[in-house]
Amino acid sequence: MSIQIVLNRNxxxxxxxxxxxxxxxxxxxxxxxxxxxEGRVVVVFCxxxxxxxxxxxxxxxxxxxxxxxxTFKTDAIIDKINSYELDWIVLAGFLWLMPKVIIEKFANRIxxxxxxxxxxxxxxxxxxxxxxEAVWRDKLTETGITIHYVNDHYDSGDIIFQAxxxxxxxxxxxxxxxxxLQLEHKYFATIVxxxxxxxxx
Ligand code: GAR
Numbered sequence: 001m002s003i004q005i006v007l008n009r010n011x012x013x014x015x016x017x018x019x020x021x022x023x024x025x026x027x028x029x030x031x032x033x034x035x036x037x038e039g040r041v042v043v044v045f046c047x048x049x050x051x052x053x054x055x056x057x058x059x060x061x062x063x064x065x066x067x068x069x070x071t072f073k074t075d076a077i078i079d080k081i082n083s084y085e086l087d088w089i090v091l092a093g094f095l096w097l098m099p100k101v102i103i104e105k106f107a108n109r110i111x112x113x114x115x116x117x118x119x120x121x122x123x124x125x126x127x128x129x130x131x132x133e134a135v136w137r138d139k140l141t142e143t144g145i146t147i148h149y150v151n152d153h154y155d156s157g158d159i160i161f162q163a164x165x166x167x168x169x170x171x172x173x174x175x176x177x178x179x180x181l182q183l184e185h186k187y188f189a190t191i192v193x194x195x196x197x198x199x200x201x
Contacts, residue, residue, distance in 0.1 A: 013039035013087040013196045018094035019046055021128070023053025025092035025113060025184055030060050032189035038196035043084045047072065047096055073099060081105075087199070090192055091150060095127050100152050110150040111195065113188050115180045117162055118146040122155030132173040132180065140167050143176060145183045147191050161191045 015033060019026045023044075030041045044057040044064045057064045071077050078101055081089075089102070091112040098110065114122060116131045121143075126134070135143045144164035149157035163186075165179045 012037075013199065014085055015039050015041045015088050015090055015192070016081065016084055016086040017041055017044045017057075017090045017092050018098075019044060019051065019053045019092045020048045020095045021051055021053065021093045023051065023056050023093065024181065025188055026053050026090075027056050027060070028185050029090060029092060029189045029192065030057065030062055032193070034060075036193055036196075038193050039088070042086070045080075047094070053093075069096075072096060075101070078102065078105065087201075088192070088196065089150075090188075092188070093128070097154060098150055098152065103150060103152050108149055109199070111160065111192060112148055112150045112155070112157070113184055114146045114148065114155050115143075115177070115184065116146065117142070117144045117164060118148065118155055118159060122146075124154050126155065129173060129177060132176040135167060136171065136173045136176055139169075143167050143180060145180060145187065147188060160195070161187065163187055 017026045017029060026044060033039050033041050041062055044053060044062055046054055046064055046066050049066050054064050065080055067077060087109065089106050089110040103110065116122065116135065121131050121134055142164050144162055146159055147161040148159045151157040163183050165183055167176055
């Protein structure tokens with residue numbers, strides 16, 4: 001009689017990305033996970049039919065699901081998500097509040113990136129350039145990124161990772177944004193991969 005030990009480690013987790021805009025973080029994640037032993041991006045969900053991410057994902061052979069507010073508020077979005085059998089959801093520049101029904105289904109398996117050091121400069125209306133303009137107006141000397149779990153309030157789930165960068169007196173908001181984006185591109189995919197590695201389900 002032979003005994004087989006089946007290791008679950010090599011099962012690739014299925015990632016869905018939600019994005020609303022140009023999608024530079026989404027692209028980094030798609031490309032990083034194309035070679036990962038932990039997961040693959042299998043779909044991009046997008047609420048903005050004009051978003052740059054739509055073409056970028058399609059160019060990389062990732063299906064894109066475009067949805068409107070009505071779909072997002074109903075079971076239709078859950079049905080769509082179910083059809084991709086997702087294990088994790090990554091918000092990469094996604095600007096709508098996630099509905100409770102999705103958060104409950106993916107408890108501690110939805111992560112977001114925010115372009116500031118939360119809890120500062122978070123909350124409704126604090127996204128993208130609004131954040132960098134506020135940091136610039138307040139003459140901060142440091143800003144950064146936060147990767148956090150998503151709950152049903154804006155930017156207030158448990159923090160997983162933060163990294164900071166300087167803000168120089170001569171910076172304008174665009175320069176701050178560029179420096180922060182570099183940090184996002186450097187860390188987001190590797191932190192998501194570390195979370196997948198820890199997820200033994
Ligand atoms: C990123 O800087 C991300 O942190 C931010 O939107 C940008 C999207 O850029 N997200 C938020 O502000 C969420 N509150 P991208 O489309 O190039 O990845």
